[in-house]
Amino acid sequence: MLIRPASMEGNRNMNHPDRALSGCAITGLKSPAPDFAAMASSLFYQSAALGMEVGSIESCPDNAVFSFEFETPLTMPVACRVTRWHDASKQASVTENTMQAACGLMSVHGRAGGKSRPLDLRYVSTLTAALALQGGAAASIGQLRGLSVSSSNVSMASAALLSVGQYIAGATASESPERLSPGCVPSRACPPFTSLDGVVFELETLDAGPWKKFWSELGVSAAAAGKGWTAFLMRYAKAMSPLPDELVDAISHFTYHHIAQVCASTGMAICPVRSLQERAGDDDSRHIWSQGPWEFVFEGNPSGRPLSRITSDLPLSGIIVVESCRRIQGPLAGHLLALLGAEVIRIEPPGGDPLRGMPPMAEGCSARFDALNRLKTIREIDIKSPYGQTEIKELAQGADVFLHNWAPGKALLLNLDEEALTAINPSLIYAYAAGWATDRPALCPSNSMPGTDFMAQAYSGVAGKIAEASGTHCGSLFTILDVLGGVVSAQGITVALLNRCMNNVAGRVTSSLMSAATLLCADDFDGLYNLSRISPPPQSMIDAIYATRQGKIAVECRDRKMVTRLVETLEATLGAGVGMEEEGFSHLRDLFLSRTADEWVQILGEADVPAAVVIEDLADLHGIELLQPGLSPGSYTKVNSPWSFK
Secondary structure (H helix, E strand, C coil), X not given: CCCCCHHHHHHXXXXXXXXXXXXXXXXXXXXXXXXXXXXXXXXXXXXHHCCCEECCEECCCCCCEEEEEEECCCCCCEEEEEECCCCCCCCCCCCHHHHXXXXXXXXXXXXXXXXXXXXXXXXXXXXXXXXHHHHHHHHHHHHHXXXXXXXXXEEHHHHHHHHCHHHHHHHHCCECCCCCCCCCCCCCCCCCEECCCCCEEEEECCCHHHHHHHHHHCCXXXXXXXXXXXXXXXXXXXXXCCCCHHHHHHXXXXXXXXXXXHHHHHCCEEEECCCHHHHHCCCCHXXXXXXXXXXXXXXXXXXXXXXXXXXXXXXXXXXXXXXXXXXXXXXXXXXXXXXXXXXXXXXXXXXXXXXXXXXXXXXCEEHHXXXXXXXXXXEECCCCCHHHHHHHHHHHHCCCEEEECCCCCHHHHXXXXXXXXXXXXXXXXXXEEECCCCCCHHHCCCCCCCCCHHHHHHHHCHHHHXXXXXXXXXXXXXXXXXXXXXXXXXXXXXXXXXXXXHHCEEEEEEEEHHHHHHHHCHHHHHHHCCCCCCCCCCCCCEEEXXXXXXXXXXXXXXXXXXHHHXXXXXXXXXXXXXXXXXXXXXXXXHHHHHCCHHHHHHHHHHCCCCEEECCCCHHHHHHCCCCHHHEECCCCCEECCCCEEC
């Protein structure tokens, strides 16, 4: 009999027979080293939300790997392994923050503020858990389709690199590569904004017209507003937004109520940066937490059409996905499915997606755009025309999955909603990568609020959590939720395909930026709901970035034993007493100046103290031996698939 880990006991109600993977199980769990604890916590939450049984945890002498078996009633168990680095034999210990440092995520997040800093979220751990679970589901699909596959492997490093793949592409493009390390642009004011009465808020618009009208109403010159628009657009592509001081000064003279009124009259969207406590009080918050980051609706498949035939040794090979998505979340979901072997047919408007021409370029295409779309077949279709809609229906008729991230209500207006497409293909998995977890405009937080990354960060409490932890007023200009939302969408589609294989059902899977935010903060919501499902880890005794003789180093000591090893190592290296009084840790900054960052990482690694060089120029990732297996050089540096199967 399977016994749920003690950390899950408070949440038995999450397992329902109608969940997507009811009857499946996570077994053979090996006791995780502290490096994997946050990842394991997220894995347990996601598995339970899918309806899976979670087996007991066994002790394991090898702490270099976290492993489990993904079991279904119809397949052989899939052995799933999670390692720190691509090469499991590399024993360098890690923490969430040292991995963020090593893979450049700290640098990208810190661009807007002028210095590298941690995201203050269990971001890499959450991504890793989602990818590990998806790998098990994909391998099970492969087995059901006749593929000989028995194991799936991912690493924390591969998840971290995936998160910054677009930024790596921009930094390594063959034509005018970007050099955007923290501090390369003078640190100026950037979103979010602060009103006269102290309310911190986000603004959003996808069009220059409302932007110009809004700032004109506040007395800002057209020239300053124009410069501000250019900077505002940089958020999604470059994780920075150096706004002219005139804009920030102007907005600080008005109350939030007045600014909201101006937004309403000019077509701008506005959202205060809320706390997680405020988000937990919303009517839908607990429901989303309970169901996990996906909403599945399955129906019997009257046609009984099997999935397409396997065409390679990848588990989703031969599966046809039709994707009509823009920006990051949806295209990343399609990209991940393509990395698993699916044939992804991407629909673009006549003339191609305008983002193809966004610099920096590599072989005639935007490097950032190509990083998400290079494996797809392109079809240019005018989806607004009756002829174009007929073309899409013809594609959907022969597809296994239809994926879109259109604005709420648009699918129905185009006559391309679930009902229209499943009427011609009852076997279709209809997937929606949403902003607000619904395609019904009336149920969005605000009919005028677009479901974009930064608005979702503000509304969900994620921006507030980052601000509180870092002592700033803002979240991140790194697209946290777009990336995690894309991973969650691809994961949900894979789970829906597995359910179709096992139970001859098709249906709908919806995920969103808001549900991704809930996944990212699942432990926090658990505490806010007083369910005590998970015991939060104690705060690290040392968690800091230090300047060295050359470069910067991130060091984290979770407990006193690690602090002792750090102090002993420093004393042995420097030949002087260091001391370990907690109030005296600030003097460590002077000690690290005696060696380079690379030298300290080598020294501390041998002492099993988590440390990593803080990568500030993403082009330098090429030279890191531990990361090289995850990268492919070329016209720009591509991030390889996070999975390997055997």
